[in-house]
Amino acid sequence: MDSRQHILNKSEELKEDFLPHLSADPVIFGFDRNELKVLLLKMNYRQQWLLPGGYVGKDEDLDEAVIRILKERAGITNIYLEEFGVFGKKNRSEFYFEDFDHTLFHKQRFVTIGYYALCNPSRFKLIADAYSETCEWICLSRLPEIELAMDHREIIEKALLTLREKISHKPIGYNLLPEKFTLPELQKLYEVILGKELNRGNFYRKIMNLGILKKLDEQRKGGAHKAPDLYSFNKRKYTKALEGGLNTW
Amino acid sequence: MDSRQHILNKSEELKEDFLPHLSADPVIFGFDRNELKVLLLKMNYRQQWLLPGGYVGKDEDLDEAVIRILKERAGITNIYLEEFGVFGKKNRSEFYFEDFDHTLFHKQRFVTIGYYALCNPSRFKLIADAYSETCEWICLSRLPEIELAMDHREIIEKALLTLREKISHKPIGYNLLPEKFTLPELQKLYEVILGKELNRGNFYRKIMNLGILKKLDEQRKGGAHKAPDLYSFNKRKYTKALEGGLNTW
DNA sequence: TCAAAAGTGTTGTGGGTACACCCATGA
DNA sequence: TCATGGGTGTACCCACAACACTTTTGA
Structure with missing residues (x-):
């Protein structure tokens, strides 16, 4: 089954179970070999990178949704997430699914809630979901050369700013470093x-x-x-x- | 026309023009006679106080929506708003419109985006909208005695925390005080x-x-x-x- | 004449920065 | 033996808290 067909099949199912117009995008930071990294997926469709975001169940708290999404799309569990911003421009995602018609669930207008978290990459074996070709830790230094979907670059930047603010006022490291460190x-x-x-x-x-x-x-x-x-x-x-x-x- | 009927009439119109499941709630702080106040409406329906919130147009940026809502519901214009939090518990508003049936627009589950702003109360003549009996500046000290709808007390508290954080790092006062002050x-x-x-x-x-x-x-x-x-x-x-x-x- | 407002001095404290020195030790 | 890591000393600066004193002035 090609990626286009997979999206089409999913669409009706999504309409059943998920709230329209609302999505959540987790920005997960990892630290490994002296570099700060972000968790990104590469979608089969379009071959662009994006955050491991998803939709909010009709009968699910927003906070629960992000946790579930992260587990489904990347295999990451047991992680503390914090909301850092909302991205609600009316045209922020309008071009992404342009070669589908407007009945596609994914193609609606979405307001997305950004969450960030810190974790130690070695804790997880990443598992990409069926939409995605791969799921990887991408170094921040590599971001400029990468093609990111929609406004996801902007979302990552805001998350990084929030992280900097945070580190200036509270200690950080518990989630980012291995059990033992120097x-x-x-x-x-x-x-x-x-x-x-x-x-x-x-x-x-x-x-x-x-x-x-x-x-x-x-x-x-x-x-x-x-x-x-x-x-x-x-x-x-x-x-x-x-x-x-x-x-x- | 009674308040119940007014809500029913509005419902179909709202379904046409606004995104489902998504609302915005502005917490507007004012400072007057040495007291900090919050702008609240008293709904005809139920006689409870609530934030002057509203819905997001299908063809409107989220940020634009809050500005419009504030103008429509309270007559407040030209004010700088900042997002401070998202409230997305699945049952956060489920009891409020309980004596309507589920086809009512207002009765859906809503995830709401909190915005806060500072302003000088004397700048505006407050104008309540058709839903509301009155629109007033309520002293923070009076909040405990007031009946607030849904989770709006929690929203105000989080806004206040954000304001405190903010004042600790940046100067405040430009929007809260009159042109000239001592x-x-x-x-x-x-x-x-x-x-x-x-x-x-x-x-x-x-x-x-x-x-x-x-x-x-x-x-x-x-x-x-x-x-x-x-x-x-x-x-x-x-x-x-x-x-x-x-x-x- | 009193109480509030405005302006200034002083002193201690605590944190941050910068730099510099010591020792330990693995390859 | 040398580069790295661990640990400490010190000196300077600055912001802030606490307190105190002065002068001005409206009613």
């Missing part, structure tokens, strides 16, 4: 999100003063040079720090 | 939004250092005691300060 890794994460370098000594002191790290009795062996110490987050204190203050990095 | 008035505004008292001397210095005020060659005559100096905002510098930094009040 201080240089954590610092790199902050640098990548903020887009600037930080002073090592000051970073060390600040993160230590937050008291959210637990030093482990192990080192990361194998690299050249001295083996760096491994840390993990102290969940309780981390959560407390989230409620509290604002920093300026 | 320093004590401005300070009171900050205190009311933040819910705590500020030191006068420090406030004076901080606001002066921001350089966003223009001292006028007049005083506010008439009160008891010394006549306070009048100020107005320096629009250019105010705008610049909005782009820039974060404070902590």
